[in-house]
Amino acid sequence: EKGEWRWYDISHLPRRTWDMIVIDGPPEATGHLARYPAGPLLISQLSHRGKVFLDDTQRAQDEETSNLFAKEFGLEQTRLPTEKGTDVLGRQVMEHGNE
Secondary structure: OOOOOOOOOOOOOOOOOEEEEEEOOOOHHHOOOOOOOHHHHHHHHEEEEEEEEEEOOOOHHHHHHHHHHHHHHOOEEEEEOOOOOEEEEEOOOOOOOOO
8 A cells, every 4th residue: 555655765866867777775674665666756857868767676665666667557567687677667668660
């Protein structure tokens, strides 16, 4: 269940478009789906070809967060075979000639 979230203060970040967003915190002990707030706060600023890297997706909560990002923000997911699992999420990009 989503509700009030504890997450990092991003008020100092410039309002701009991001090509890469890396999410490797806060720790799971912060609360249920601790990394989820990054989605609503940052994914709207992801560039057209930008990617989100979500670490530790072998953990159930972080895998759930990745699935929520894919569903809620219309992103494609790819799981990288890293030590603790890393999902790469991004928008489907149509190349010229393949449209």
